[in-house]
Amino acid sequence: MKVLYFAWLRSKIGVASEDVTPPPEVTDVGGLVEWLKGRSPGHAEALANAAVVKAAINREHVPFDHPVGPGDEVALFPPVTGG
Amino acid sequence: MKVLYFAWLRSKIGVASEDVTPPPEVTDVGGLVEWLKGRSPGHAEALANAAVVKAAINREHVPFDHPVGPGDEVALFPPVTGG
């Protein structure tokens, strides 16, 4: 599974993307975010407040209870501020 | 007093403007319009339906009960359709 980070999530975590293989009990975005927190102090800090983290799977906005699978491209980012 | 006509009022009356000297009993726009109807069949036809005639005095929109005086520039026209 490929995970992408944007904006301050990227700067806190220190990488723009990584390939991860979460355990089978990770079945949705919320579970993935919890599991990612254990990867490094940077991950833990960036993902501490899940309320300000948004997610997309395969380039579509999804809620945290959306299922994730091994082939997915998952993106985590703060609320968007374009325009 | 100078009276200007625009759009189909102008084409029906046949002139774009004329200098007129209405009698003293003509004191407002409504009275002027009534009096102008007597000037020619074209005037009578153009001004027959006062409900679709709008007026401006000295380049400001005014209602039909607005006073008119000898030095005024009075314009009569259909509802505007610019933009």
Added chain:
Amino acid sequence: MTIRVQCEDFDVGAELEALTRGRTSIGGVTSFVGYVRDMAGGAPVSAMTLEHYPGMTERQLEAIAGEARRRWPLDAVLVIHRYGRLEPGDRIVLVATASAHREAAFESCHFLIDWLKTRAPFWKLEATPEGERWVEAKASDDAAAQRWRE
């Protein structure tokens, strides 16, 4: 505040550039360009002639633009309206407002064109296969302008 009533066409890009150049407090510019359509009331239109009331037109456009500045926090207001003979696809009018905030830019631009349509002394004469006809005012334009009454 720029108000122009002219026969010749205008360059939208150049006008908007002039409106904003060197002004770094502007967050957004909303603009509206009106065009001559090739159809009206189900009939083909081959040309349109815009008549106006010189002197009153400029005064009314300035009053409308001033009202917009009174109601919204605007950095700049632009109104250009053409008169004379135009053909389908030709530009008729450009209205643009600049503000720090996009809501103010959108609302004031919409207000300007709605008020202009019911207050600026322009009249349209359409050329159709059945001859020339003066465009009638639309009830929908009155309703649109009413929306902005305070």
Added chain:
Amino acid sequence: MTIRVQCEDFDVGAELEALTRGRTSIGGVTSFVGYVRDMAGGAPVSAMTLEHYPGMTERQLEAIAGEARRRWPLDAVLVIHRYGRLEPGDRIVLVATASAHREAAFESCHFLIDWLKTRAPFWKLEATPEGERWVEAKASDDAAAQRWRE
């Protein structure tokens, strides 16, 4: 329907001309141009860097533009959004819609920028005298987007 995500600036006049050229059924075009402001939250801003999510950005902009076409009778839709480093006064985004009727053009253009602000994956990093800071999403932008929920 034209959607572009690019680093380089755009020419508003040329883009609007391309949108309408040869299309004589268009009655009006409403456009919005967003600019980098020199101030934000009371602090001077010397530059802004726009990050985005390539691939998702285009897809989201297309979805938003498609939604506008579904809701309003539009002849054309244009969205251009820049990314990369910009300075105060620089253009960020151009949204334009063309319709036979001005209400449809105004509403759909307003809708597009409101939805874009809450759905297109762009993030702004501001450079200020106190250093760089990521721009936070505004509650007012969420409220503006909510207004268009069906």
